[in-house]
Amino acid sequence: MYFVTFILKNLTRRPTRTALTVLGLSVSVGSMIALLGISENFRESMRDTFEKRGVDLVGVASGAADQLSSEVDESVVDAVRGMPEVAGVDAALVDLSEMTLREPRDESDTPPSLQVLIQAWLPENFGYSDLDVLSGRSLTPADAGQYLCMVGHKFAENNDKKVGDTIAILRHKFTIVGVFKSFNLYENGCIITNLKEYQDLSGRKRKVTGFSLRVHKTSPDPDADVEAVRQKILALRDPDGKPYRVAVERPEKYLNNSAHLRIATAMAWVVSLVALLIGVISMMNTMAMAVLERTQEIGILRAVGWPRGRVVRMVLGEAILLGVAAAVVGAVGAVVTTHLLALSPKVNGFIEGGVAPAVVAQGFAITVAIGLLGGAYPAFRAARLLPTEAIRHD
Amino acid sequence: MTDAAASYLLYAAGVRKTYPDGAVNALNGVTLGVREAEYVAITGPSGCGKSTLLNLLGVLDRPDGGEVFFKGEPLSTRRDLDRFRARQIGFVFQSFFLLPTLTARENVQVPMFEGPPLSARERAKKADALLDLVGMGKRAGHRPLQLSVGERQRVALARALANDPALLLADEPTGNLDSENAVRVLDLLTTLQKERRLALLVVTHSDDVAKRADRVVRMKDGQVVDDGTSRAPVPRQAASPQVSHV
Ligand SMILES: Nc1ncnc2c1ncn2[C@@H]1O[C@H](COP(=O)(O)OP(=O)(O)O)[C@@H](O)[C@H]1O
Ligand SMILES: [Mg+2]
Numbered sequence: 001m002y003f004v005t006f007i008l009k010n011l012t013r014r015p016t017r018t019a020l021t022v023l024g025l026s027v028s029v030g031s032m033i034a035l036l037g038i039s040e041n042f043r044e045s046m047r048d049t050f051e052k053r054g055v056d057l058v059g060v061a062s063g064a065a066d067q068l069s070s071e072v073d074e075s076v077v078d079a080v081r082g083m084p085e086v087a088g089v090d091a092a093l094v095d096l097s098e099m100t101l102r103e104p105r106d107e108s109d110t111p112p113s114l115q116v117l118i119q120a121w122l123p124e125n126f127g128y129s130d131l132d133v134l135s136g137r138s139l140t141p142a143d144a145g146q147y148l149c150m151v152g153h154k155f156a157e158n159n160d161k162k163v164g165d166t167i168a169i170l171r172h173k174f175t176i177v178g179v180f181k182s183f184n185l186y187e188n189g190c191i192i193t194n195l196k197e198y199q200d201l202s203g204r205k206r207k208v209t210g211f212s213l214r215v216h217k218t219s220p221d222p223d224a225d226v227e228a229v230r231q232k233i234l235a236l237r238d239p240d241g242k243p244y245r246v247a248v249e250r251p252e253k254y255l256n257n258s259a260h261l262r263i264a265t266a267m268a269w270v271v272s273l274v275a276l277l278i279g280v281i282s283m284m285n286t287m288a289m290a291v292l293e294r295t296q297e298i299g300i301l302r303a304v305g306w307p308r309g310r311v312v313r314m315v316l317g318e319a320i321l322l323g324v325a326a327a328v329v330g331a332v333g334a335v336v337t338t339h340l341l342a343l344s345p346k347v348n349g350f351i352e353g354g355v356a357p358a359v360v361a362q363g364f365a366i367t368v369a370i371g372l373l374g375g376a377y378p379a380f381r382a383a384r385l386l387p388t389e390a391i392r393h394d
Numbered sequence: 395m396t397d398a399a400a401s402y403l404l405y406a407a408g409v410r411k412t413y414p415d416g417a418v419n420a421l422n423g424v425t426l427g428v429r430e431a432e433y434v435a436i437t438g439p440s441g442c443g444k445s446t447l448l449n450l451l452g453v454l455d456r457p458d459g460g461e462v463f464f465k466g467e468p469l470s471t472r473r474d475l476d477r478f479r480a481r482q483i484g485f486v487f488q489s490f491f492l493l494p495t496l497t498a499r500e501n502v503q504v505p506m507f508e509g510p511p512l513s514a515r516e517r518a519k520k521a522d523a524l525l526d527l528v529g530m531g532k533r534a535g536h537r538p539l540q541l542s543v544g545e546r547q548r549v550a551l552a553r554a555l556a557n558d559p560a561l562l563l564a565d566e567p568t569g570n571l572d573s574e575n576a577v578r579v580l581d582l583l584t585t586l587q588k589e590r591r592l593a594l595l596v597v598t599h600s601d602d603v604a605k606r607a608d609r610v611v612r613m614k615d616g617q618v619v620d621d622g623t624s625r626a627p628v629p630r631q632a633a634s635p636q637v638s639h640v
Contacts, residue, residue, distance in 0.1 A: 001503045002514050006496070013495040300491045303454055304505040304553065305480020388455045391487060 007317040010290070021286040022325045025370065028279035030330030032272035033363040034337050037355030039264040041338075042186075043255060045352060049184040050212070050251035053090075053127060056226045058254040059233065060210040062247035068096060074206040076244050077122075079236050080213060085229050087214040090127050093120040093198055094209045099191075100168045101159055111168070116155065117190035118169065120198030126214070131192075136163035136178035139194060143177070147197055150178040152188035169193070170201045185352050212251075226250070276370060279326075283374025287319050291382045298382050299390015308383040315382050319375025320368055327367035331360045400466035402427030403593045404451055404561055409460035411446050411616075420446040422616035423460065428561065431591040433584070434622070435604045438613035444597040445565055447613070451595065452483050452563045480508035484554030486564035490546045492538040498525060498549045499534040502556055509557035524552040528582055544575030551582060561593040562586075568600055580606065 011018045050058070059080075064070030077091040097118045100111040121127060123141035131138065134153055149169070151161060156179045161167065165176050174193060182188055199205050217225045233248045255261060291298065298311055339353035399405040405427040411420045421443045428434050428451075436444050449455040450462060453475045462469045464482065472478060484505075492501045502521035506512060512520065525531045528548040538546050547567060554562055564583065568576035584606050587594040596603050604610045609622035 001496075001500045001517060003507060006500070006504075009495045009500075296491070297493055300493070301504065302476070303452075303479070303485050303491075305476055305483075305508040305557070306504075307476035307508070310507065386455075388449050391454075391491065 003313075004317065004321075007314060007321060010294075010314070010318055011321060014290075017286065017289075018322065021282060021322055022329060024282050025279045025322065025326035025367065026329035026333060028275035028282075028330070029327055029363050029367045029370075030333040030337070031275050032268075032366065033331055033334035033355055033359055035268035035271055036265070036362065037334060037338060037359045038341075038351055039261065039268045040356050040359050041352040041354070042264065043261055044356065045185055046255055046261075047251065049187075050255075052183055053130065053212070054214050055090075055212040055251050056215040057230055057233070057248050058210065058212045058251050059246050059248045060254070062245045064247075068094060068209065070209045071204070071207050072210060072246055073238075073244065074208055075238070076233075076236060076246055077208060077211050080211065080233055083229065083232060085216050085225065085232075087216045088126045089211055089213045090125040091122050091195065091208045091211040092125070092127075093195055093202075093204065093207065094118070095120070095198070095202065097169060097202075099170075101161070103166070103168050103173055117186070118198060119187065119190055119192045120195040121192055122195050131180040131182050131187075134179045134181055136176070138178055138180075139192065144194060144196060147172060147174050147193075148177045149174045149191050149193040150180050151176055151191050153179050153181045154188040155191065158189070167191075169198075172201055276366060279367075279370045280374045283319055283322065283370055284377060286322070287315060287375045287378035288381070290318065291315060291378045294382075295385060296390045298385050299387040302385070302387035303391060311385075312379045312383050315379035316372060316375045319371040319379075321371075323367040323371030324364070327364045330367070331355070331363055334360075334363070398427070399463035401429070402463070403430045403432075403465060404428045404595075405463040405466075406447070406451055406457075407461050407463065409447070409450050409457040409462065411443070411450060411455070411458055419616050421450070421457070424613075424616070424618050425460075426611060426618055426621060428593045428595055430560070430593055431587070433587050433594045433606065433608045434596070434611060435607035435609070436595065436597045436611045436613060437599065437604060438619075442613045443616040444613055446616075448563050448565050448595065448597055452485060453479050477508060480505055481510070481557045482559050482561060484556070484559040484562045486547070486550055486554050486562065486567045488566040488569040490538070490543075490550045490570075492546055492550055492553070494538055497535050497537055498530055498541070498552075501538070501549055502552045505553060505556040521552070521556070524555055525549070527555070527586070528552045542575070544571055544578060547571060547575070547579050548582065551579070551586070555586070555590070558590075559592070561595070564594070564596045566597055566599065568598070568603070576600065577602065 059072060059076070061070040061072050074091065077089055080086055081089045095118045096115055098113050099116050100113045102111050104111055123139060123144065128138055136150070139148060139150055156162060161176060163176055163179060166173050167176065168174070169191070195208070199207060215226050215229045219225050230248050233246070236244055238244055249257065301311060335355050338351060338355060341351045342353035399407060407425050408423045409421055410423055413420055424443070424447055426447070436447070438444055450457050453462070453469055456470070464478070469475065469478070493504065496504070499518060499521045502524055503517045506517045506520065522531060522534055525534050528551050530545060530548050530552065533541060533545060538549070541549065567583065568579055571579060580602055583594065583596070586592060596607065598604065611618055611622050612620040
């Protein structure tokens with residue numbers, strides 16, 4: 001018999017309690033892995049998108065918490081486009097907008113509405129070039145003023161829309177000319193339309209929420225080229241000679257500063273910490289009960305020569321095994337959950353199935369820590385049991 | 395005193411014990427020695443301190459006064475008492491105290507974790523050999539609840555021998571057994587004691603045990619009233635015919 005066999009047998013003797021503890025703990029760990037996994041996936045996908053599109057700099061209004069609440073004057077974009085060092089500029093008005101899948105039949109009819117992410121792009125955006133058009137066609141500069149749009153394939157699937165169908169955005173009818181697939185999962189659930197029309201509809205003339213750009217790299221130090229352009233943009237002045245309220249950063253820094261991502265991660269951690277605290281308490285409870293009901297047995301183990309250290313290792317070993325089992329169940333649960341969430345029409349492709357291995361590893365490490373933490377006090381109690389007390393009523 | 399201690403395997407010199415919540419002294423200066431390969435029975439009325447003495451001799455507990463010596467060396471200064479207990483002393487209890495989740499074979503292996511290093515395979519093999527020795531080889535895969543009380547005590551006996559101790563301490567080992575099983579366990583104890591040259595200390599109420607022992611110690615009110623040495627020592631050869639029927 002191995003020592004670990006002995007530990008395992010202690011766990012399997014109470015199958016219901018062991019199963020319930022593992023289940024409870026796996027919910028704690030699973031929700032932590034899922035939450036952190038989702039926010040990490042989001043960050044990773046954004047990073048990926050910037051990288052694949054070759055974005056060197058991202059500009060948003062200075063002080064804006066995120067792209068949605070940012071407002072930059074299009075004249076900045078025009079000025080940037082005019083810079084010789086700039087290879088290309090993408091400008092967009094990104095908005096979480098109310099939309100309906102059909103037009104109202106009459107005055108009193110209010111069709112069911114939903115919130116959808118609208119990306120109003122300039123026709124010359126380089127982002128168009130890496131969209132994979134599944135059906136129909138891409139938007140072109142010639143479409144200006146015709147209220148046309150492209151929809152992500154997730155949106156099309158979830159809402160049963162195809163090329164030629166119409167939808168209403170901000171109470172205006174738009175016709176779908178193309179269905180696309182983007183490597184950015186979040187774009188697959190959104191609608192892309194022409195910047196000008198959306199600006200008019202939303203009353204935000206000549207405004208964008210942000211822009212991104214590629215820099216011509218000529219010097220041996222590309223970072224220096226990018227930094228030079230950054231400084232040049234920051235030095236821009238409006239016709240009144242005042243600086244524009246614009247912040248320009250490298251994509252990595254932009255993501256790190258993003259209040260949305262930071263809040264999402266912080267929320268994930270706060271919820272996780274609560275879940276983990278519950279996990280520690282439930283582990284402590286289970287192990288304390290296990291020690292209490294085995295008082296006599298532990299006394300016998302001490303009597304046959306087990307030192308306190310081995311008794312401690314036994315109790316901690318049980319706690320850690322419970323933790324590892326919970327981590328396995330929790331990780332599987334988290335991966336399954338994210339995949340199920342990703343399938344749900346409600347999230348419109350905003351959640352990516354699967355969890356990064358690093359997040360799973362983090363979950364495992366934390367669960368082992370829960371085992372050690374929750375098992376420590378019961379183990380200490382077990383070590384202090386006197387063998388003579390345990391066998392006294394012989 | 396140390397001279398006296400040196401001629402014994404285990405020697406208690408004037409040990410005292412008062413339990414925190416006990417009104418009287420459980421042990422009031424007990425001096426008692428057990429020689430190598432000696433079979434000693436301890437008798438006395440309930441509550442006279444027999445179990446307390448056994449616990450002190452087996453270093454499950456420390457005396458409040460006096461000293462216990464092993465081969466002439468005081469145990470109070472030793473730091474590795476758990477290891478000492480694991481390797482030198484085997485315990486047999488009235489209620490067996492087998493671990494309910496483990497099979498007989500596994501129960502016997504429990505002390506081996508603290509014995510001389512053995513692989514898992516070697517531990518299992520040794521456990522099987524010990525179970526054979528106590529006539530339980532065929533029940534090695536059974537858990538305690540699947541065994542009769544007599545069988546359980548035999549498994550417990552095998553466990554006590556797991557690390558080949560020099561000394562076996564048994565506290566009323568037949569107290570929970572019917573007479574038939576009691577005789578069987580006692581026969582086994584006697585045989586093992588002789589064959590393995592064990593020092594055996596048995597606390598008992600039974601005359602059967604007392605008859606088999608080399609020496610009978612009588613206790614009363616936390617003291618030894620007769621340590622059995624005042625009588626003419628029974629030559630070991632003379633003791634053998636008693637057990638020859640085993
Ligand atoms: N752990 C303990 N706490 C308090 N009193 C105890 C404890 N163990 C034994 N005693 C008391 O010490 C005395 C001797 O007990 P014990 O050694 O068990 O006697 P015996 O085994 O001869 O029946 C008794 O009065 C008993 O009540
Ligand atoms: Mg007793």
